[in-house]
Amino acid sequence: MHLAESRPYIPALMTASTTGISVPNLPAEIPFPHRHLLGIQELSPDEIGYLLDLSNAYAEHNRARGDKLDLMRNKTLINLFFEDSTRTRTSFELAGMRLGADVINIAVANSSIKKGETIIDTAMTLNAMHADALAVRHSNAGAVKLLSEKVNCAVINGGDGSHEHPTQALLDALTIRRHKGHLQGLLVALCGDVAHSRVARSNIYLLQTMGARVRVIAPPTLIPPAMERLGVEVFHDMRAGLEDCDIVMMLRLQRERMEGSFVPSVHEYFKFYGLDYDKLQHAKPDALIMHPGPMNRGVEIDSDVADDIDRSLIREQVEMGVAVRMACLDVLTRKRQADTP
Amino acid sequence: MSGKVAYINARVIDPASRIDHAASPSGGVLTDGTKIMAMGPDIFNGGRPDDAEIVDCGGAVLAPGLVDMRVDFCEPGAEHKEDIDSGSHAAAAGGVTAVVTLPDTDPPIDDVSVLEFVARRARDVKLVKVFAYATITRGGNSDELVEMGLLRQAGAIAFTDGRRSVVNAKTLARALKYALAFDALIVQHAEEPNLSSGGVMQSGELSTRLGLPGIPREAETIMLNRDIALVRMTGGRYHAAHVSTAEGVACIRAAKAEGLRVTCDTAPPYFALNELAVGEYRTFAKLSPPLRTEDDRQAVVAGLADGTIDCIASDHFPQDQESKRLPFELAEFGSSGLESLLALTLELVHNGHLSLPEALAKVTSAPSALLNLPTGRLAAGTSADLVIFDPDRPTRIEPDSFTSKSKNSPFDGRLVQGQVIRTVVDGRTIYLRDA
Numbered sequence: 075m076h077l078a079e080s081r082p083y084i085p086a087l088m089t090a091s092t093t094g095i096s097v098p099n100l101p102a103e104i105p106f107p108h109r110h111l112l113g114i115q116e117l118s119p120d121e122i123g124y125l126l127d128l129s130n131a132y133a134e135h136n137r138a139r140g141d142k143l144d145l146m147r148n149k150t151l152i153n154l155f156f157e158d159s160t161r162t163r164t165s166f167e168l169a170g171m172r173l174g175a176d177v178i179n180i181a182v183a184n185s186s187i188k189k190g191e192t193i194i195d196t197a198m199t200l201n202a203m204h205a206d207a208l209a210v211r212h213s214n215a216g217a218v219k220l221l222s223e224k225v226n227c228a229v230i231n232g233g234d235g236s237h238e239h240p241t242q243a244l245l246d247a248l249t250i251r252r253h254k255g256h257l258q259g260l261l262v263a264l265c266g267d268v269a270h271s272r273v274a275r276s277n278i279y280l281l282q283t284m285g286a287r288v289r290v291i292a293p294p295t296l297i298p299p300a301m302e303r304l305g306v307e308v309f310h311d312m313r314a315g316l317e318d319c320d321i322v323m324m325l326r327l328q329r330e331r332m333e334g335s336f337v338p339s340v341h342e343y344f345k346f347y348g349l350d351y352d353k354l355q356h357a358k359p360d361a362l363i364m365h366p367g368p369m370n371r372g373v374e375i376d377s378d379v380a381d382d383i384d385r386s387l388i389r390e391q392v393e394m395g396v397a398v399r400m401a402c403l404d405v406l407t408r409k410r411q412a413d414t415p
Numbered sequence: 416m417s418g419k420v421a422y423i424n425a426r427v428i429d430p431a432s433r434i435d436h437a438a439s440p441s442g443g444v445l446t447d448g449t450k451i452m453a454m455g456p457d458i459f460n461g462g463r464p465d466d467a468e469i470v471d472c473g474g475a476v477l478a479p480g481l482v483d484m485r486v487d488f489c490e491p492g493a494e495h496k497e498d499i500d501s502g503s504h505a506a507a508a509g510g511v512t513a514v515v516t517l518p519d520t521d522p523p524i525d526d527v528s529v530l531e532f533v534a535r536r537a538r539d540v541k542l543v544k545v546f547a548y549a550t551i552t553r554g555g556n557s558d559e560l561v562e563m564g565l566l567r568q569a570g571a572i573a574f575t576d577g578r579r580s581v582v583n584a585k586t587l588a589r590a591l592k593y594a595l596a597f598d599a600l601i602v603q604h605a606e607e608p609n610l611s612s613g614g615v616m617q618s619g620e621l622s623t624r625l626g627l628p629g630i631p632r633e634a635e636t637i638m639l640n641r642d643i644a645l646v647r648m649t650g651g652r653y654h655a656a657h658v659s660t661a662e663g664v665a666c667i668r669a670a671k672a673e674g675l676r677v678t679c680d681t682a683p684p685y686f687a688l689n690e691l692a693v694g695e696y697r698t699f700a701k702l703s704p705p706l707r708t709e710d711d712r713q714a715v716v717a718g719l720a721d722g723t724i725d726c727i728a729s730d731h732f733p734q735d736q737e738s739k740r741l742p743f744e745l746a747e748f749g750s751s752g753l754e755s756l757l758a759l760t761l762e763l764v765h766n767g768h769l770s771l772p773e774a775l776a777k778v779t780s781a782p783s784a785l786l787n788l789p790t791g792r793l794a795a796g797t798s799a800d801l802v803i804f805d806p807d808r809p810t811r812i813e814p815d816s817f818t819s820k821s822k823n824s825p826f827d828g829r830l831v832q833g834q835v836i837r838t839v840v841d842g843r844t845i846y847l848r849d850a
Contacts, residue, residue: 115624194740214742215626216696235744237626272626299629300620 104412106405110222110229113238114279122247122283125401129248132404133397136172145404146175149206154196154221155232156182156212161367161392162232162241166209169399175206193217197224206407209399210234215272228406230399236270242366243276245398247284249391250321253362258285263316263357264306265291266325266347266374267336269298273366274325278304291315293347295336312347316357323364324349324375340373350376354385362387419447420842421463425472425803427454429479429793430776431784438474446799449841453795472803475836478775480512480543480800481757482791484680484782485656485728487577487749488514488545490536491529492521497733497820499533502753503542505819507846509729509753510802510835513544513783513790518555519577525550525561527569534570542845544790544800546572551581551590551601558586560593567597572786575602575656578703578732578748580638582608584645591651600786602654605638605663606630606704615744617690617705625696627743630705632660639666646675654785655679657730659704661714668723678785679723682730683759684750684825686715692825698739698746700825702730719777720768725785727777729756733821751821755812757804759826761833764806771806799842808834 105124108116117125135143151170153163163179170177182196193212200208207228210218215235222229233239251257262281268274268290281288282305290301291309301308309315316322327343337343349363363379363386371377380386423443427436434454436442442456445467463469488502497505506514516533518524524533524547537545549571553559556579563574574594580603581587591601611634616622618629639655643666646653658664658679670677684692684702689709692700700706718724732749739746760778763769769777783791790800812829814822838846 193742212742214744216744217742219696220740220742235626235742236628275624275626298623299618299631300623303620304623 104405104409106409109406109409109413110231111240111402111406112219112222112229112231114240114243114276114283115238117283119283122244122280125244125398125405126248126251128405129244129394129398129401130252132400133248133252133394136393136397142172142174144174146170146173146206146407149175149407150204151175151177151207151209151403152200152203152205153177153179153232154182154200154208154210155180156210156217157233159211159232162211162395165392165395166230166232166399168396169403170207172396173400173403175403193221194224197221201226206410207403228410230402230406233272235272236275237272238276239272240276241395241398241402242273243280244402245391245394246277246323246364246366247280248394248398249364249387250362253387254320257281260286260320261289261318262286262321262323263289263291263319264323264325265312265315265349267296267327268292268301268325269296270328271325277323278306289315289319291347293337312353313356316353319357319361321362321364322349322354322357326366326368327370327374344373348372348374348376349379351379354379361385364388364391367392419445419452419464419467420470421445421459421467422470422472422477422801422803423459423463424474425477426474427477427793428772428775430772431479431780431792432794433772434793435772438472443472444477444793444801446842449799451793451795451797451799454793470837472836475803475805476771477801477803479779479791479793480802480838480840481510481778482513482782482788483511483729483731483753483756483778484515484726484786485517485682486514486731486753487517487519487733489733490520491532495820496735496738499536499545500540501818501820502731502733503537503540503545505731505751505753505817506543507838508818508835509755510757510804510838511543511729511753512800512802512838512840513546513788515546515548515572515786517577518548518550518575519579523550523555524548524571525553525555527562527565530566530569530571543840546570546786546788548573548575548577548602550574551576552586555579558583560586560590563594563599564597567599572788573600573602573654576604578604580604580606580608584641587642588645588649591645591649591653595649595651598652600652600654602656603638603642604657605635605642605655607634607637610634610637615701615705616693617707619690619708621690621693625693625743632662632707632711635660635704636662636666639663643670643675643677646670646677650676652676653678657682657685657704657728658718658724659685659707659711659715661711664714664718664723668718671723678725680726680728680782681715681719681724682728683752683756684730686712686719687759687762688712688825696743697825698741698743699750699823699827701743701746701748702750702825703748716763716768719763725777726782727756727760728782729753733819734823735821739823749823750825751814751817751819751823753819754817755824755826755831757802757835758810758812758831758833761806762831765832799839801839802835803837804833804835806833808832810834
């Protein structure tokens with residue numbers, strides 16, 4: 075496993091965890107000026123690098139079955155999901171617990187609170203509960219930012235509409251970096267429903283900020299307007315698009331977009347845009363496969379490809395997700411502590 | 416109103432008669448009761464009438480009160496956002512003396528009884544002159560025509576389905592044709608609803624970055640092109656409301672050159688803002704049609720300058736906090752515009768696109784002539800509907816101090832020049848700025 079450009083304080087944390095000391099020896103000044111993590115667009119290369127380094131340390135800590143930490147002891151993480159999620163919510167939950175936080179899940183999607191209408195009211199309620207961090211997912215772009223303006227704790231965007239999903243992009247970048255050693259100069263293909271994908275947007279911003287080149291490959295109906303203005307190359311032919319790619323990142327096709335509205339059929343979509351070995355051979359021989367999950371096997375990705383242990387990073391993405399969320403929670407809650415006298 | 420009032424020291428501008436008199440102590444406007452009695456640069460040379468109240472305008476401009484041809488007073492149905500009383504006060508504060516309200520109330524103005532209700536409420540409030548559109552179709556959303564003749568007799572100024580387009584081409588063609596019998600104008604919000612459905616802002620790089628569904632310009636131009644073809648077919652009178660795109664302006668320009676009876680208006684957001692006002696999900700900048708690109712904005716300005724765009728309307732669409740303090744996609748469309756209409760129209764003057772009389776024509780004589788309203792001009796014997804304003808005074812648009820019930824302005828904090836000093840309807844001062 076490749077461990078990239080470590081910084082002085084990273085070994086300190088690793089030493090700390092392996093020796094069972096729970097408070098990592100980190101610099102007092104955190105090179106992260108943000109109160110919330112709302113999107114990748116607002117982050118500098120240094121800030122992204124810092125989050126990735128810290129995430130990597132947590133990944134090692136987790137992999138070494140390190141002790142539960144107490145960085146967030148006596149602190150509360152609330153997972154507020156206005157949109158159904160199992161994977162991301164569980165990942166945040168686990169991240170919070172491993173840092174010693176008390177974790178509460180509020181699944182608004184399943185409760186009587188209707189989406190959107192009460193987001194300000196929800197913020198007021200949460201303020202009264204004195205949460206320290208909120209992980210929020212909402213089906214509308216900008217909704218998490220709106221909430222963040224009304225609450226007095228750190229907010230992590232767990233996905234807002236088709237806008238951003240910053241922790242996903244960070245975990246993808248960490249996964250790539252651990253395998254390729256760097257992000258600079260890589261050619262990454264994002265394939266599938268780019269138009270509606272917050273994962274695609276956050277990944278485009280992050281990869282470009284860190285010096286990678288990004289291609290998007292999708293039928294024209296799934297490419298949003300003025301896509302090339304985001305600095306990506308647009309392809310409608312999967313084989314041409316995959317040429318020379320180091321990373322093939324598949325995106326989930328939402329079920330409601332499959333039948334007739336954006337693409338004529340699942341059958342046709344898989345034929346032209348589903349990742350199988352035949353198409354994959356156009357990418358670099360050592361190209362790796364990623365997917366943010368949950369996968370539609372046989373729609374955007376062939377089962378054999380998805381499960382190929384030599385090429386597929388899909389399981390590791392999930393593993394890195396916990397580490398990245400630990401790092402984000404850690405940074406934001408320590409930042410908050412430093413800011414409040 | 417009884418008594419005479421002598422307005423002196425005013426630069427008197429009447430766009431309809433191309434009058435523009437410099438301010439002087441011996442000239443101005445003399446009103447008697449509800450009417451203008453005399454006006455001119457030297458009417459007080461022989462002294463002022465002893466029985467007249469003297470209003471020294473201090474060199475400010477005196478012009479016909481503004482005629483705003485597109486407002487929503489939300490009554491009946493959404494009085495928590497605005498009502499005829501609060502809307503009239505907002506108009507008065509904006510120097511507007513006559514408004515034409517949209518019919519998409521709840522219930523809609525699609526029959527005489529609702530029209531009469533609005534008229535009665537306006538009489539009770541007795542502030543600005545409130546005229547009303549009626550819908551084109553029953554319910555404002557069907558393919559059955561309203562009783563245009565009866566509504567016209569009862570005072571409906573023109574017909575429009577308000578913020579909805581008449582989508583069915585056959586229905587619009589029939590409306591254009593039938594309205595000819597009553598010389599009625601058909602006003603259309605031109606937007607192809609299938610193309611715009613789900614969209615919340617201009618389609619483009621910014622909508623892609625924000626992850627918001629877009630509305631392409633073509634939603635406007637497809638509908639305009641179709642409607643113009645129907646005007647050609649029927650010979651009807653057609654007015655496109657709030658034109659917002661470069662190609663839309665070009666469509667209207669071509670239709671006019673062809674000699675078709677086509678007119679249009681736009682609203683301040685479309686000549687004074689572009690899509691960037693949406694910024695980070697500012698719901699006050701969520702408008703219908705959406706704020707467009709800078710190229711479109713410039714084309715709208717050019718359309719105003721060359722006369723393609725006949726009128727400016729505030730497109731006043733008040734929204735309460737609860738309708739705007741939402742994620743962008745869920746928030747309502749619309750902005751509160753009455754109280755910033757004059758200052759934003761004056762931007763066109765200060766930026767050198769229009770002369771002051773030309774700019775005033777867009778908000779006085781032009782809409783008045785288009786809708787055949789008995790106001791919007793200064794002449795002996797006409798209603799004394801006036802606005803006195805300082806065209807140069809620097810000020811800031813502060814929605815929190817709006818008189819309107821709703822404060823949803825995308826111009827929040829904008830520095831402008833121009834301030835209303837006094838608003839007069841039928842000789843009666845209905846708004847006077849605190850000195």
